[in-house]
Structures are given as structure tokens and as C-alpha cells.
Amino acid sequence: MTIFVDIGSLEDIPPQGARVVKTAQGCVAVFRTADDQVFALEDRCPHKGGPLSEGIVHGDRVTCPLHNWVFDMNSGQAQGSDEGMVRTYATRVRNGRILIDATLIRTSRAA
Numbered sequence: 321m322t323i324f325v326d327i328g329s330l331e332d333i334p335p336q337g338a339r340v341v342k343t344a345q346g347c348v349a350v351f352r353t354a355d356d357q358v359f360a361l362e363d364r365c366p367h368k369g370g371p372l373s374e375g376i377v378h379g380d381r382v383t384c385p386l387h388n389w390v391f392d393m394n395s396g397q398a399q400g401s402d403e404g405m406v407r408t409y410a411t412r413v414r415n416g417r418i419l420i421d422a423t424l425i426r427t428s429r430a431a
């Protein structure tokens with residue numbers, strides 16, 4: 321069973337924005353979509369390491385700020401002809417708070 325920890329308020333992230341959470345497994349980009357879904361992805365593009373947290377959110381996709389690869393935030397899969405995969409992590413939103421998979425957080429704290 322996945323244990324979730326609270327990493328902050330949904331309101332802390334603007335719609336179609338992101339924030340970075342430092343975790344035991346590296347930086348994780350936590351995205352909020354226009355319709356208040358939340359996704360957590362490794363903050364590192366598999367192409368050349370671009371910071372996905374600075375990318376553009378559109379629907380449930382994010383476009384890398386460096387060379388415009390597009391990732392499906394549900395699966396982490398690159399779209400179109402680009403091949404690559406970014407790691408995704410389980411998230412929940414409860415009572416306006418964002419929860420993410422606690423195994424990420426073990427020895428870390430929110431940035």
C-alpha cells in the first residue's frame with residue numbers, strides 16, 4: 321500500500337504551473353493542471369536533462385522548455401516521434417492539500 325505525505329497546499333501552485341520538491345530520489349516537479357489535477361514527475365527531461373518544472377503545461381501534458389519534447393504526465397511517456405520516458409510518482413489531492421508517495425520523501429523535505 322502506498323503511504324502519502326502532505327507536501328503543501330494546492331493553492332501554492334498556480335494553475336498550469338509547477339513547483340519543485342526535493343526528495344531522496346532527486347528533484348520532483350509537481351504540476352497543477354488548469355482543471356486542478358496534480359501530477360508528479362522527475363524534474364529531468366530524458367532528452368538532455370531539461371527542467372520539466374519550467375515547461376509549459378497544456379491539458380495533462382507538459383512541454384520541455386529546452387527542445388519542446390512533450391510528455392504525457394499520466395504515463396511519463398514522450399509523445400509523437402520522440403522516444404523517452406520520465407519517471408512519474410503517485411499523487412492525491414485531499415481537502416486542498418497535495419499528497420505524494422511517501423517513499424520519495426524519506427530523507428528530504430519540501431523545497
Ligand code: FES
Pocket residue numbers: 365366367368369370384385386387388389
Ligand atoms: S532536454 Fe527536454 S527536450 Fe531536450
